[in-house]
Amino acid sequence: LVITTDLFLEKVHFRRDWHQPEVAGHRCLARGLSDIAAMGARPAAAFLSFALPAELAGEWASRFVDGLLRLARVHDVPLAGGDTARAASPAAAGGALFAADIVLVGGVRRGRALLRSGARVGDLIYVTGALGGAAAELALLERDAGGYAGLVRARRGHPHLFPEPRVGVGEWLVGRARAAMDLSDGLSTDLAHLCEEAGVAAEIEAARVPVHRLALGAAGGGLELALHGGEDYELLFTAPEGRRIPGVIGGVGVRCIGRIVKAGRGRPRVSLIDAEGKRRSLRNGGWEHFRG
Amino acid sequence: LVITTDLFLEKVHFRRDWHQPEVAGHRCLARGLSDIAAMGARPAAAFLSFALPAELAGEWASRFVDGLLRLARVHDVPLAGGDTARAASPAAAGGALFAADIVLVGGVRRGRALLRSGARVGDLIYVTGALGGAAAELALLERDAGGYAGLVRARRGHPHLFPEPRVGVGEWLVGRARAAMDLSDGLSTDLAHLCEEAGVAAEIEAARVPVHRLALGAAGGGLELALHGGEDYELLFTAPEGRRIPGVIGGVGVRCIGRIVKAGRGRPRVSLIDAEGKRRSLRNGGWEHFRG
Numbered sequence: 001l002v003i004t005t006d007l008f009l010e011k012v013h014f015r016r017d018w019h020q021p022e023v024a025g026h027r028c029l030a031r032g033l034s035d036i037a038a039m040g041a042r043p044a045a046a047f048l049s050f051a052l053p054a055e056l057a058g059e060w061a062s063r064f065v066d067g068l069l070r071l072a073r074v075h076d077v078p079l080a081g082g083d084t085a086r087a088a089s090p091a092a093a094g095g096a097l098f099a100a101d102i103v104l105v106g107g108v109r110r111g112r113a114l115l116r117s118g119a120r121v122g123d124l125i126y127v128t129g130a131l132g133g134a135a136a137e138l139a140l141l142e143r144d145a146g147g148y149a150g151l152v153r154a155r156r157g158h159p160h161l162f163p164e165p166r167v168g169v170g171e172w173l174v175g176r177a178r179a180a181m182d183l184s185d186g187l188s189t190d191l192a193h194l195c196e197e198a199g200v201a202a203e204i205e206a207a208r209v210p211v212h213r214l215a216l217g218a219a220g221g222g223l224e225l226a227l228h229g230g231e232d233y234e235l236l237f238t239a240p241e242g243r244r245i246p247g248v249i250g251g252v253g254v255r256c257i258g259r260i261v262k263a264g265r266g267r268p269r270v271s272l273i274d275a276e277g278k279r280r281s282l283r284n285g286g287w288e289h290f291r292g
Numbered sequence: 293l294v295i296t297t298d299l300f301l302e303k304v305h306f307r308r309d310w311h312q313p314e315v316a317g318h319r320c321l322a323r324g325l326s327d328i329a330a331m332g333a334r335p336a337a338a339f340l341s342f343a344l345p346a347e348l349a350g351e352w353a354s355r356f357v358d359g360l361l362r363l364a365r366v367h368d369v370p371l372a373g374g375d376t377a378r379a380a381s382p383a384a385a386g387g388a389l390f391a392a393d394i395v396l397v398g399g400v401r402r403g404r405a406l407l408r409s410g411a412r413v414g415d416l417i418y419v420t421g422a423l424g425g426a427a428a429e430l431a432l433l434e435r436d437a438g439g440y441a442g443l444v445r446a447r448r449g450h451p452h453l454f455p456e457p458r459v460g461v462g463e464w465l466v467g468r469a470r471a472a473m474d475l476s477d478g479l480s481t482d483l484a485h486l487c488e489e490a491g492v493a494a495e496i497e498a499a500r501v502p503v504h505r506l507a508l509g510a511a512g513g514g515l516e517l518a519l520h521g522g523e524d525y526e527l528l529f530t531a532p533e534g535r536r537i538p539g540v541i542g543g544v545g546v547r548c549i550g551r552i553v554k555a556g557r558g559r560p561r562v563s564l565i566d567a568e569g570k571r572r573s574l575r576n577g578g579w580e581h582f583r584g
Contacts, residue, residue: 001293004373005339005341007342007375007376009379012378013377047295049299081295083297087389089382090303090388090389099301099379103297103395
C-alpha cells in the first residue's frame with residue numbers, strides 16, 4: 001500500500017489570476033498521481049481536502065473539481081472522499097486563500113515499490129519525456145497570463161498547465177528499475193536527493209538531456225531550464241547497465257542521460273559532462289520550499 | 293482499510309491566541325482518530341500535511357508536532373509521512389494562516405466497519421462519555437483565554453483542549469453496534485445525519501443525556517450545550533435492544549439515551565422527550581461549515 005499526501009496552495013502552487021480553475025484542479029491531482037507513479041504503484045483512490053474562500057464557493061470550486069475529475073478519469077481513479085471547509089481570512093482587509101491537500105492511495109506488490117534509495121554504482125540514469133517544458137511554459141504565463149492561457153486549447157503538450165503524470169511508465173518499471181522518483185523540484189535538485197539516499201554520485205551528459213520543445217527557444221537552447229526547471233513531473237530512474245530499457249514505454253519517450261558513480265570526498269554529488277567532455281559540478285538550481 | 297482526511301485550519305478549528313501549539317497539535321490528530329474510532333477501526337498510521345506561516349516555523353511548529361505526537365503515542369500510531377510548505381500571505385498587509393490536513397489510515401475486518409447507515413427501527417441509541425463539555429470549555433476560553441489556559445495542568449477532563457478520541461470503544465463496538473459516528477457537530481446535528489443515512493427517526497430522553505460536569509453550570513443545567521455543543525468527539529451508536537452494552541467500555545462510560553423509531557411524513561427526524569413525557573422536535577443546533 002502506497003499513500004502520498006501533497007499540499008496544493010494558492011500563491012505557492014498556483015495563482016488564481018494565472019490558472020483557470022480546471023488547470024488548478026488538474027495540477028492538484030497530477031502532483032499526487034506523480035508521486036504514486038514514482039513508486040511504481042497503481043493508483044486506487046484519491047481523497048481531496050480543501051479550504052475554500054467564500055468568493056470561490058460557487059463556479060470556481062465546481063470547475064476546480066471538474067479539472068481534477070477529468071484527470072482522475074484518465075487514470076481510472078475514483079475520488080473517494082475528503083473534507084471541505086470555509087477558509088478564514090487572516091485580517092479584515094486580506095482575502096482568504098485556497099488551500100488543498102490531495103491524498104492518493106495506490107497498490108504495488110509487497111516489497112516491490114520503487115524507492116529513491118535503490119540506485120547502485122554502475123546503474124544507468126534515465127528520464128521520461130522531455131524536461132524544462134513546465135518552466136518554459138510558466139515563463140510564458142508570467143509574461144502574459146491572460147493572453148497565453150487564452151490561446152491554449154489542447155491539454156497535451158502543456159507541461160505546466162496540464163502535466164501528465166507517468167503512471168503507466170511507473171508501473172512498467174516495477175522489477176526493472178532500481179530507483180525512481182518524480183521530477184518535481186528540477187533534475188539537478190531531485191537527482192542530488194536520489195544520490196544522497198543511496199550514498200552514490202551521478203554523471204549526466206549534457207548532450208543527452210532531452211529538452212522540451214517549449215524550452216528550446218530559451219538561452220543556451222533550454223539546457224538550463226531542463227536541468228533546473230521544476231514541476232515537469234517526468235520520472236527519473238536508474239537501472240542496471242545490462243537491462244533493456246526501451247526508448248518508448250507506453251507511448252512515453254525514455255532517454256538515458258548518464259550513470260551512477262561512486263560518491264567521494266570533494267567529488268560533486270552530480271556532475272555535468274559537456275559536449276567537449278569537460279566536467280563540472282551541477283549545483284542544485286531547483287525550487288525548494290523554505291529556501292525562499 | 294479505512295482512510296479519513298480532516299482539515300485543521302487556523303481561525304476555523306483553532307485560534308493561535310487561544311490555543312497553545314501543543315493543544316492545536318492534539319486537537320488536530322484527535323479529529324482524525326475520532327473518525328477512525330467511529331468506524332470501529334484500529335488506527336495504523338497518520339499523515340500530516342501543513343502550510344506554515346513564516347513566523348510559526350520554529351518553536352510553534354515544533355510544539356504543535358509535539359502535541360500531536362504525544363496523542364499519537366497514546367494510541368500507538370506512527371506519524372508515517374506528510375507534506376510541508378510555507379503558507380503564503382493573501383496580501384502584503386495580512387499575515388498567513390496555518391492550515392493542516394490530517395490523514396489517518398486504519399484497519400478493520402472486511403465488511404465489519406461501523407457505518408452511519410446501519411441504524412434500524414427499534415435499536416437503542418447510546419453515547420460515550422458526557423456531552424457539552426467541549427462547548428462549555430470553549431466558552432471559558434472565549435471569556436479569558438490566557439487566564440483559563442494558564443490554569444490547565446492535566447490533560448484529562450478538558451474535552452475542548454484535549455479531546456479523547458474513543459478508539460478503544462470503537463474497536464469494541466465492531467460486531468456489536470449497528471451504526472456509529474463521532475459527535476463532532478453536536479448531538480442534534482449528528483443524530484439527524486445518522487437517521488437520514490438509514491431513513492429512520494430517533495427519540496431522545498432529555499433526562500438520560502449525560503451532561504459533562506463543565507457544562508452543569510450553564511443555563512438549563514447544561515442540557516442545551518449537551519444537545520447542540522460540538523466537538524465532544526464522543527461516539528454515538530445504536531445497537532439492537534436485546535444486545536448487552538455495558539455501562540463502561542474500556543474505562544469510558546456508556547449511556548443509553550433513546551431509541552430509533554420509524555421515520556414519517558410530518559414527524560421530526562429527532563424528537564426530545566422531557567421529564568414530563570412531553571415530546572418536541574429537536575432542531576439541529578450544531579456547528580456546520582458553510583452555514584456561517
